Amino acid sequence: xxxxxxxxxxxxxxxxxxxxxxxxxxxxxxxxxxxxxxxxxxxxxxxxxxxxxxxxxxxxxxxxxxxxxxxxxxxxxxxxxxxxxxxxxxxxxxxxxxxxxxxxxxxxxxxxxxxxxxxxxxxxxxxxxxxxxxxxxxxxxxxxxxxxxxxxxxxxxxxxxxxxxxxxxxxxxxxxxxxxxxxxxxxxxxxxxxxxxxxxxxxxxxxxxxxxxxxxxxxxxxxxxxxxxxxxxxxxxxxxxxxxxxxxxxxxxxxxxxxxxxxxxxxxxxxxxxxxxxxxxxxxxxxxxxxxxxxxxxxxxxxxxxxxxxxxxxxxxxx
Amino acid sequence: xxxxxxxxxxxxxxxxxxxxxxxxxxxxxxxxxxxxxxxxxxxxxxxxxxxxxxxxxxxxxxxxxxxxxxxxxxxxxxxxxxxxxxxxxxxxxxxxxxxxxxxxxxxxxxxxxxxxxxxxxxxxxxxxxxxxxxxxxxxxxxxxxxxxxxxxxxxxxxxxxxxxxxxxxxxxxxxxxxxxxxxxxxxxxxxxxxxxxxxxxxxxxxxxxxxxxxxxxxxxxxxxxxxxxxxxxxxxxxxxxxxxxxxxxxxxxxxxxxxxxxxxxxxxxxxxxxxxxxxxxxxxxxxxxxxxxxxxxxxxxxxxxxxxxxxxxxxxxxxxxxxxxxxxxxxxxxxxxxxxxxxxxxxxxxxxxxxxxxxxxxxxxxxxxxxxxxxxxxxxxxxxxxxxxxxxxxxxxxxxxxxxxxxxxxxxxxxxxxxxxxxxxxxxxxxxxxxxxxxxxxxxxxxxxxxxxxxxxxxxxxxxxxxxxxxxxxxxxxxxxxxxxxxxxxxxxxxxxxxxxxxxxxxxxxxxxxxxxxxxxxxxxxxxxxxxxxxxxxxxxxxxxxxxxxxx
Numbered sequence: 001x002x003x004x005x006x007x008x009x010x011x012x013x014x015x016x017x018x019x020x021x022x023x024x025x026x027x028x029x030x031x032x033x034x035x036x037x038x039x040x041x042x043x044x045x046x047x048x049x050x051x052x053x054x055x056x057x058x059x060x061x062x063x064x065x066x067x068x069x070x071x072x073x074x075x076x077x078x079x080x081x082x083x084x085x086x087x088x089x090x091x092x093x094x095x096x097x098x099x100x101x102x103x104x105x106x107x108x109x110x111x112x113x114x115x116x117x118x119x120x121x122x123x124x125x126x127x128x129x130x131x132x133x134x135x136x137x138x139x140x141x142x143x144x145x146x147x148x149x150x151x152x153x154x155x156x157x158x159x160x161x162x163x164x165x166x167x168x169x170x171x172x173x174x175x176x177x178x179x180x181x182x183x184x185x186x187x188x189x190x191x192x193x194x195x196x197x198x199x200x201x202x203x204x205x206x207x208x209x210x211x212x213x214x215x216x217x218x219x220x221x222x223x224x225x226x227x228x229x230x231x232x233x234x235x236x237x238x239x240x241x242x243x244x245x246x247x248x249x250x251x252x253x254x255x256x257x258x259x260x261x262x263x264x265x266x267x268x269x270x271x272x273x274x275x276x277x278x279x280x281x282x283x284x285x286x287x288x289x290x291x292x293x294x295x296x297x298x299x300x301x302x303x304x305x306x307x308x309x310x311x312x313x314x315x316x317x318x319x
Numbered sequence: 320x321x322x323x324x325x326x327x328x329x330x331x332x333x334x335x336x337x338x339x340x341x342x343x344x345x346x347x348x349x350x351x352x353x354x355x356x357x358x359x360x361x362x363x364x365x366x367x368x369x370x371x372x373x374x375x376x377x378x379x380x381x382x383x384x385x386x387x388x389x390x391x392x393x394x395x396x397x398x399x400x401x402x403x404x405x406x407x408x409x410x411x412x413x414x415x416x417x418x419x420x421x422x423x424x425x426x427x428x429x430x431x432x433x434x435x436x437x438x439x440x441x442x443x444x445x446x447x448x449x450x451x452x453x454x455x456x457x458x459x460x461x462x463x464x465x466x467x468x469x470x471x472x473x474x475x476x477x478x479x480x481x482x483x484x485x486x487x488x489x490x491x492x493x494x495x496x497x498x499x500x501x502x503x504x505x506x507x508x509x510x511x512x513x514x515x516x517x518x519x520x521x522x523x524x525x526x527x528x529x530x531x532x533x534x535x536x537x538x539x540x541x542x543x544x545x546x547x548x549x550x551x552x553x554x555x556x557x558x559x560x561x562x563x564x565x566x567x568x569x570x571x572x573x574x575x576x577x578x579x580x581x582x583x584x585x586x587x588x589x590x591x592x593x594x595x596x597x598x599x600x601x602x603x604x605x606x607x608x609x610x611x612x613x614x615x616x617x618x619x620x621x622x623x624x625x626x627x628x629x630x631x632x633x634x635x636x637x638x639x640x641x642x643x644x645x646x647x648x649x650x651x652x653x654x655x656x657x658x659x660x661x662x663x664x665x666x667x668x669x670x671x672x673x674x675x676x677x678x679x680x681x682x683x684x685x686x687x688x689x690x691x692x693x694x695x696x697x698x699x700x701x702x703x704x705x706x707x708x709x710x711x712x713x714x715x716x717x718x719x720x721x722x723x724x725x726x727x728x729x730x731x732x733x734x735x736x737x738x739x740x741x742x743x744x745x746x747x748x749x750x751x752x753x754x755x756x757x758x759x760x761x762x763x764x765x766x767x768x769x770x771x772x773x774x775x776x777x778x779x780x781x782x783x784x785x786x787x788x789x790x791x792x793x794x795x796x797x798x799x800x801x802x803x804x805x806x807x808x809x810x811x812x813x814x815x816x817x818x819x820x821x822x823x824x825x826x827x828x829x830x831x832x833x834x835x836x837x838x839x840x841x842x843x844x845x846x847x848x849x850x851x852x853x854x855x856x857x858x859x860x861x862x863x864x865x866x867x868x869x870x871x
Contacts, residue, residue, distance in 0.1 A: 107789075
């Protein structure tokens with residue numbers, strides 16, 4: 001299901017959270033809204049779901065207009081037919097896993113094969129044996145799986161994810177990343193995923209919308225976002241960026257270090273051992289660069305940095 | 320535009336209902352005090368207050384409040400420390416034991432004390448040599464003790480929780496930096512708790528000057544008049560002077576409001592937020608034998624005086640056949656319990672009336688309270704706070720003041736709402752007095768429901784009503800149930816309302832006990848008292864069990 005957001009604005013009191021934002025999300029794609037906290041990504045997601053009302057603009061789910069300030073349309077969340085996975089899982093503590101998952105079917109008055117569909121959904125998240133447990137009797141990862149099951153059981157065309165992995169510990173998070181991705185792609189579900197974690201965004205997404213201060217800085221594939229950032233903000237927020245001046249940057253892995261000759265002379269001001277490599281903190285004419293090296297350097301020693309011209313990205317606009 | 324108007328109707332209605340229920344009675348008090356003939360005339364109110372006996376009464380009320388704060392601090396602070404920062408914290412059954420003073424209505428406890436201490440009372444029969452204590456007991460000192468014995472658990476619980484919130488690392492940081500125990504206590508521990516202590520002290524003060532039960536039994540016997548007893552006397556004993564009663568009530572309202580504002584100020588400005596304290600953040604050092612023995616002694620003494628003596632006295636008196644014979648083998652009987660139900664139908668009637676009042680008011684108050692909380696959550700921020708604030712007023716003011724207001728208000732509008740002098744005004748009064756219990760319990764269970772639980776319900780396709788019935792209501796049900804039970808327990812033994820506005824010849828458990836104690840058979844009165852305590856306790860145990868079972 002294609003999602004189209006048109007000229008959306010939203011403020012809470014004096015504070016503008018979203019300022020005139022438009023975004024098209026292709027059917028069946030996995031799109032990530034990436035940005036620092038307070039950039040408006042969660043608000044945008046909640047407006048698509050119908051949990052927040054925009055001040056103005058339009059939102060379309062497929063061909064159906066679910067919000068329009070001009071046409072005075074505002075479809076409540078229960079009639080939008082989408083799935084939503086919450087950051088805190090939002091499992092109802094007074095219901096067993098079975099009833100949590102079945103809720104969407106019962107609320108929509110789906111009567112036939114409720115049991116089978118609940119079992120199917122729990123099977124998809126490998127929780128067949130936990131059907132009669134209460135949420136409090138499950139681990140964090142299991143709880144999150146239940147909330148996936150709850151989102152897919154109604155077979156929505158689109159699922160919105162609000163930082164669903166941030167409450168899990170690091171190891172589990174990586175495992176769940178792959179699981180979540182295959183769960184939605186197998187079913188061809190359009191997914192919108194909110195996160196502030198760039199690794200998560202890069203590894204999972206077809207498209208990333210980098211957001212900052214209520215605007216979209218760049219909307220592109222993960223590869224382009226990384227290699228060809230269009231704004232200073234994107235360059236700085238995604239990956240490590242080393243700057244030649246205010247508008248030209250390169251990614252550290254494109255730099256080649258040399259002990260005695262090269263284009264950019266710089267001095268070593270810090271050294272961190274990272275396990276697989278050393279991370280050098282360099283000073284080049286007042287700019288702080290971070291570059292990985294395969295051997296340690298003495299602090300204070302000089303080192304030359306070489307960068308091919310095609311690896312230098314020029315960014316016009318300041319972000 | 321239209322939609323927003325419709326949306327506001329519930330909150331508007333809630334405000335109107337609450338104003339009618341709570342504010343109008345309060346206004347009738349001011350009207351009675353300041354507009355005696357329909358014109359503003361405050362001179363009578365001032366002259367009432369200035370009358371030497373009333374001025375003395377005001378001074379002695381405040382003195383009583385201060386003394387009770389001091390004595391209950393002496394009991395509560397060491398206990399709070401013992402139960403929060405020593406190995407005694409692990410003995411959870413003390414939590415239950417220290418609910419006993421709360422389960423024993425103050426008027427019953429004072430009767431127990433009177434029966435114990437009076438001439439030829441139980442104490443003199445057991446320890447004749449201690450007779451000299453009796454004279455001392457029937458004085459301000461005794462009154463202060465009995466009231467402190469009732470009220471100290473409030474301060475204990477408050478301070479215990481405050482002390483539990485001070486994580487050990489704060490103390491350890493001081494120790495690592497070289498401060499010895501006494502210095503840490505003085506420079507770290509106490510300053511962190513002064514705000515909470517101030518709140519506790521003010522709470523105890525308000526509770527003391529609002530209390531009617533003990534002053535009306537023990538206080539009256541020693542001729543010590545306070546606000547509540549004077550308000551009651553002017554409103555019930557001929558010559559009835561509502562004006563004087565209302566003037567005193569106004570002063571009492573003023574004092575209470577002043578203290579609540581002050582307490583609010585302290586809460587906002589002085590209480591440190593000690594968040595980040597998790598279970599286990601308090602490391603308990605094992606005490607030496609001597610210290611441990613000292614703690615045990617203190618706990619046992621407190622339990623002995625605050626619980627065992629009054630309970631022993633009440634239970635024994637209910638089992639004694641002939642008071643003249645005293646504690647003597649063969650003079651014990653269950654006859655008082657039998658007579659309570661067979662001699663006449665007063666006892667049974669009082670029990671039934673109290674059960675009726677408790678059930679009906681608990682039910683109505685839970686429904687109204689729940690609705691008002693729900694509306695206040697839906698309403699805007701300001702309107703929500705207004706509704707919440709209004710519904711909590713009865714908690715802040717002495718019940719005698721509210722009941723006086725209800726009496727004056729419904730007396731005045733008798734032609735429109737003819738419930739004055741019927742049992743229904745009692746139901747109404749109970750509902751008003753106990754509304755805050757439900758409001759507090761339901762509000763707190765609401766605060767435990769994350770917004771996302773409701774949002775998730777909507778996303779899954781539930782219409783607002785469906786989500787309310789299947790998610791919100793089950794989640795706040797425990798709060799509603801707790802509110803109901805609490806109201807039931809308190810309403811069952813309520814004394815102020817029936818002693819002010821009960822219809823003629825209608826006795827409740829409390830007024831029955833009072834009447835038997837003053838002029839009838841003490842044995843029967845105490846038998847009823849025992850039943851009352853058992854009833855409260857059993858209900859509370861059921862409540863605790865129901866809650867813990869639901870909490871799976």
